[in-house]
Amino acid sequence: MSDNRAVAYAGAGKVEVIDIDFPSFTLQDGPGVNPASVGRECPHGVILKVVSTNICGSDQHMVRGRTTAPEGLVLGHEITGEVVEVGPGVEFVKVGDLCSVPFNIACGRCRNCKERKTGICLNVNPDRPGAAYGYVDMGGWVGGQAQYVMVPYADWNLLKFPDRDQAMEKILDLTMLSDIFPTGFHGCVTAGVGVGSTVYIAGAGPVGLAAAASAQLLGAAVVIVGDLNEDRLAQARSFGCETVDVSKGDPADQIEQLLGVPEVDCGVDAVGFEARGHGDGSATEAPATVLNSLMDITAAGGSLGIPGLYVTGDPGASDEAAKKGSLSLSLGTGWAKSLAFTTGQCPTMKYHRGLMMAILHDRVQIAKAVNARAIGLEQAPQGYADFDRGEATKFVLDPHGLLGAA
Missing domain, CATH: 3.40.50.720 (NAD(P)-binding Rossmann-like Domain)
Structure with missing residues (x-):
């Protein structure tokens, strides 16, 4: 498989686009990864080719140096992507599916998940309830401002779009389902x-x-x-x-x-x-x-x-x-x-399907409301800088140039 490029925190006020390993179904050591998670096997996961991944105000808190995030942490918890590989424990998600990824990582097995409290899953962060991709103290899961990312518990977490062509026509709206809309x-x-x-x-x-x-x-x-x-x-x-x-x-x-x-x-x-x-x-x-x-x-x-x-x-x-x-x-x-x-964290899965249907059936134009704009992955540092200056734009990263006319 190809190499992987990603956006990483590089110290207060700075991000950079770096080369990282292609994701696997075994958690590796790295900046921000909880030591207790290193070596964790994820046969229930999939690897996504990232179609869109957004810069979030929560990311900006880290980039401004306002958290304890370590340098080198790969950023990004707002992810939409195409499945390119499935783990041996995945039953329903298939290669080629285009899906939204809730920013909360949830196992689907614990008491909180069964009560729809997926923002505070008990099994995905060794330090405390709740986890997210690419975020300090949120379990050390590698972020999705990248070309490829691994998503665990895929059958539970992923929201598959019912029609790929229809989804791509509305991708700037649908990319908001991973976080800010819910x-x-x-x-x-x-x-x-x-x-x-x-x-x-x-x-x-x-x-x-x-x-x-x-x-x-x-x-x-x-x-x-x-x-x-x-x-x-x-x-x-x-x-x-x-x-x-x-x-x-x-x-x-x-x-x-x-x-x-x-x-x-x-x-x-x-x-x-x-x-x-x-x-x-x-x-x-x-x-x-x-x-x-x-x-x-x-x-x-x-x-x-x-x-x-x-x-x-x-x-x-x-x-x-x-x-x-x-x-x-x-x-x-x-x-x-x-x-x-x-x-607390929004339990994204509680809302994302209903909001997807509202988008697909033209009940809401969320991309227009937040003034979404697609930029290339390599433009991420400039996007962060513009967002930090208060530009009234939601920056959507396009790692593979797939958004096109969207």
Whole structure:
């Protein structure tokens, strides 16, 4: 088989495209690989030729040096690909199948998987529940920003597209099924979004925009997106969202101008631990800002969906507590208002088939909502740099030049 090229973390602020080994069904040692996993056999896996793999805001946290990711870690957890080889334990997935890969790695056998909690599988990470491709402390599975990648527990994990030609026509939409579309949708579902809801989504990056499109799909009456970046706010307005520029002050005042009241039914945090202050403090990092703001502006008895990433190890944090994931939350506000909170990885498999059907039957145009753009694998460093500067684009890597007119 051919060699393999991949995108790797090369130190704070840097990624590079490197040569790596072609994947096998035995886990090898390497940067970020959990020592307890080295030598693990995966006869239940398949090898994919990667058709598309996306740059994610979660990847950017590592690339900025805001995690304990080691240099040389192969990045990428948003993967769509064609099966080119199957392990001896694979029964239903076949060579030639075009599939979406959930970013969560799940065994399908443990208690949590059987309860559809695939974001916290008990068998795929020796250190704690939950695993993902190409991510620090997530089990050491090799990332998919590459030409080829191994996917374990393939019969369980992979979502096969029913028609290859139809899928390739909509590949820029379908590539969002691996993470940001289900993640944004999960944020809305756990926030209680439904027909007639008013919704505030903090963050107009790709996950926030995916959450906004999801809220519309779920029947929300008004979707308001808040951010500091005018280009990203303009992208939200392009598909019918209202917007709030939080650099101009507290969201409550701007929400009141839109709705007549300073609160919404449902709140979604699509920012995470690199949040900044509002108003005059918008230039200063303040990691608890979004969560405290959402508690203030969500109506009593409402819910907060929190798909934004929070970590237990942030060496670049502004204070010692935040370096360990301890934030100054106004939990009393949440208690007094009887608010419900849902955090953690989205259980992608809970949603991805339904969202696939919505895409295939033209119920949603998620690629347009997040402004998806395909670039070559070798252009990944520039894509990371542009994304880090706040460009309102979801960069989709095309390792084999297969996206073409898509």
